[in-house]
Amino acid sequence: xxxxxxxxxxxxxxxxxxxxxxAEVFERSGFAAVCAPNAAAMDKIxxxxxxxLVILDLMMPxxxxxxxxxRLAGRGWPxxxxxxxxxxxxxxxxxxxxxADDYMAKPCNPRELVARARAVLxxxxxxxxxxxxxxxxxxxxxxxxxxxxxxxDPDGVLVALSTGEFRLLRAFxxxxxxxxxxxxxxxxxxxNDGEVFDRAVxxxxxxxxKKLERSDQGELIRTVRGEGYLFTAKPTPG
Amino acid sequence: MxxxxxxxxxxxxxxxxxxxxxxxxxxxxxxxxxxxxxxxPPDVMRSDQIVSDFIDGYRAxxxxxxxxxxxxxxxxxxxxxxxxxxxAAAAPVKADIAQRLDIAPDKVAxxxxxxxxxxxxxxxxxxxxxxxxEMEMHIATDIVREPPVVPPxxxxxxxxxxxxxxxxxxxxxxxxxxxxxxxxxxxxAPAPPNVILLSGFTLAAELPSGRWLExxxxxxxxxxxxxxxxxxxxxxxxxxxxxxxxxxARRLARPIQTFAAAVQAVGVDPKxxxxxxxxxxxxxxxxxxxxxxAARLRALVADRTQTLATVAHDMRTPLxxxxxxxxxxxxxxxxxxxxxxxxxxxxxxxxxxxxxxxSASERRVRLDLAALLQSLVDDEAEAGRDVRLxxxxxxxVIMGQPLGLKRLFANLIDNAVKYGARAAxxxxxxxAAVVIDVVDDGGGVPEDMRxxxxxxxxxxxxxxxENVSGAxxxxxxxxxxxxxxxxxxxxxDSPHGALVRVRLPIEEPIKTAG
Numbered sequence: 001x002x003x004x005x006x007x008x009x010x011x012x013x014x015x016x017x018x019x020x021x022x023a024e025v026f027e028r029s030g031f032a033a034v035c036a037p038n039a040a041a042m043d044k045i046x047x048x049x050x051x052x053l054v055i056l057d058l059m060m061p062x063x064x065x066x067x068x069x070x071r072l073a074g075r076g077w078p079x080x081x082x083x084x085x086x087x088x089x090x091x092x093x094x095x096x097x098x099x100a101d102d103y104m105a106k107p108c109n110p111r112e113l114v115a116r117a118r119a120v121l122x123x124x125x126x127x128x129x130x131x132x133x134x135x136x137x138x139x140x141x142x143x144x145x146x147x148x149x150x151x152x153d154p155d156g157v158l159v160a161l162s163t164g165e166f167r168l169l170r171a172f173x174x175x176x177x178x179x180x181x182x183x184x185x186x187x188x189x190x191x192n193d194g195e196v197f198d199r200a201v202x203x204x205x206x207x208x209x210k211k212l213e214r215s216d217q218g219e220l221i222r223t224v225r226g227e228g229y230l231f232t233a234k235p236t237p238g
Numbered sequence: 239m240x241x242x243x244x245x246x247x248x249x250x251x252x253x254x255x256x257x258x259x260x261x262x263x264x265x266x267x268x269x270x271x272x273x274x275x276x277x278x279p280p281d282v283m284r285s286d287q288i289v290s291d292f293i294d295g296y297r298a299x300x301x302x303x304x305x306x307x308x309x310x311x312x313x314x315x316x317x318x319x320x321x322x323x324x325x326a327a328a329a330p331v332k333a334d335i336a337q338r339l340d341i342a343p344d345k346v347a348x349x350x351x352x353x354x355x356x357x358x359x360x361x362x363x364x365x366x367x368x369x370x371x372e373m374e375m376h377i378a379t380d381i382v383r384e385p386p387v388v389p390p391x392x393x394x395x396x397x398x399x400x401x402x403x404x405x406x407x408x409x410x411x412x413x414x415x416x417x418x419x420x421x422x423x424x425x426x427a428p429a430p431p432n433v434i435l436l437s438g439f440t441l442a443a444e445l446p447s448g449r450w451l452e453x454x455x456x457x458x459x460x461x462x463x464x465x466x467x468x469x470x471x472x473x474x475x476x477x478x479x480x481x482x483x484x485x486x487a488r489r490l491a492r493p494i495q496t497f498a499a500a501v502q503a504v505g506v507d508p509k510x511x512x513x514x515x516x517x518x519x520x521x522x523x524x525x526x527x528x529x530x531x532a533a534r535l536r537a538l539v540a541d542r543t544q545t546l547a548t549v550a551h552d553m554r555t556p557l558x559x560x561x562x563x564x565x566x567x568x569x570x571x572x573x574x575x576x577x578x579x580x581x582x583x584x585x586x587x588x589x590x591x592x593x594x595x596x597s598a599s600e601r602r603v604r605l606d607l608a609a610l611l612q613s614l615v616d617d618e619a620e621a622g623r624d625v626r627l628x629x630x631x632x633x634x635v636i637m638g639q640p641l642g643l644k645r646l647f648a649n650l651i652d653n654a655v656k657y658g659a660r661a662a663x664x665x666x667x668x669x670a671a672v673v674i675d676v677v678d679d680g681g682g683v684p685e686d687m688r689x690x691x692x693x694x695x696x697x698x699x700x701x702x703x704e705n706v707s708g709a710x711x712x713x714x715x716x717x718x719x720x721x722x723x724x725x726x727x728x729x730x731d732s733p734h735g736a737l738v739r740v741r742l743p744i745e746e747p748i749k750t751a752g
Contacts, residue, residue, distance in 0.1 A: 162614070
């Protein structure tokens, strides 16, 4: 079967038009798509065929998306992207806190959803699974709340991160003490935007460095000449 | 919410003040009563004792030239004879003194309150030997010596020593007084016949130097001890009572304090724990009322949350369908549909955000406002909009709600790039506040609209009179968030474009390590 080679995405939504529309978009982008109208059907498909990724609607009759996402996160596999009609920051945080890997609000750009799906799959494949799933990590006195996208400095002051800075920092934190090339970082942190240059990585890194300069462990992001960047701290879950 | 402390003293302080006032008054009245009582009359003294005290003092004064001290008397030395009226009954005493001091009797003055002999009985303790001798005398002789009426002043150089007082024995009546009785009994005796009794007296005599020595029986010192003891006891009682009252007042006020805190918590978040129904009865019923209100609020909030979620779902699901359908359309149509959908979505989002009013429930943390603004500006710049941040190199730590503040400034930046082409944000500190100006290069806000635009659903037209997208809720939300942080948002004067000024109170600068 060709499906063996293609990543399998399971779309769970009670609205048939959305299910089919999404399936079409995903299939066109090189995924194998399966659909389920509710959580019970999702469980059946996961048990029978499995999936590499679940796109999960929040509000469904029967078991709602949050509780289904929590169950899947507890199992550890497959990764989940919540797709919800509740698009507030607060809702997004709740979704990420129950263990979803990403969260998008309806209506979204379908191609952005596909891009995020790719990013989630990539992270799930090559990232440190524990670090990826951790709600928060600590390093060098800082604390990064992944769900809230909040960085708290050693003085306990919340330092807001831009979306780019957050993604970059998460990429570093998930791959500590490893040299990451600009291309790799672009791939990890700017997955949804094709128009970013290498230079943008340098700009983001220098901004991030400024926000991390309160560390007592010296430079946390070191430049490796001719290769890329290295995150020197050792993050711990918490 | 760290609202300013309400004016007025706490109940405990009121009670404590009242109690302190009552006790202080009670104390003052008690002391006044004690002090206003007529002083205890001076002790009655025997003239022989007075004379012997005076002669001792006189000799000392004659020797040193200074007024002696002691004997419970006030001693003074006068340059001239003090004006002391004479007391007829005291003449023999004066004569006695004059004789013993070897001065003329008119150089002695004595006055005082004469006390009849038979009204006073002295308690006398004598040595055993004296007692026996007196008993023998009493039994052997039946002489009752008549008191010398007026002893001849000068003719008798040898004064008769005061005779042994007649003794009334209150003891074994007919004991033959063997050497057996171990302790001398206490006897009570009236003054001897030639001894007069005086109280409140003044006695003076001329010293060899010509000055006069005066001895005055003072106020009874015993009295001061008594007053002091009374005052101490009253004072100590009042102190103990005050402490008890304070404790009680605090105990009374504590449930009111916890009540206030609990009501405050319910006001901020109806889902917080119920107010404990304890303490005084009035408080219990108030707590009950607040809990009933909180329950109704909870039901209301739950209803509203449910309604909003349903509305969001029902409106966004068709939009999502539309967006997916657009994927099959021609690229230029797809872009147009996407734009309309995004606009529609923005409207729905602002309605829902307005109706939800998350500002009350989000937690407050210490956050760096400069970093927050920088991150917003970076996000805008990444989205290709011309937004710049001026200032904000220093950390600006405030207490605030990260999502709420992000929404506040995102709304202002949104407006700026909607009505103008670019936005500039300046940050600066002013005393205990951070002032953030968001300036655009649009048409500005007419003077008469500067307050009105903060009302819900009020929108301005664009520079060229065109309609501008949006629900007209951005500034309303921004102001409500700023006010929840103890700050405000206003539209200020600006030479060109609109200037929206946010003022937020700053936290005390934290000490930076190193």
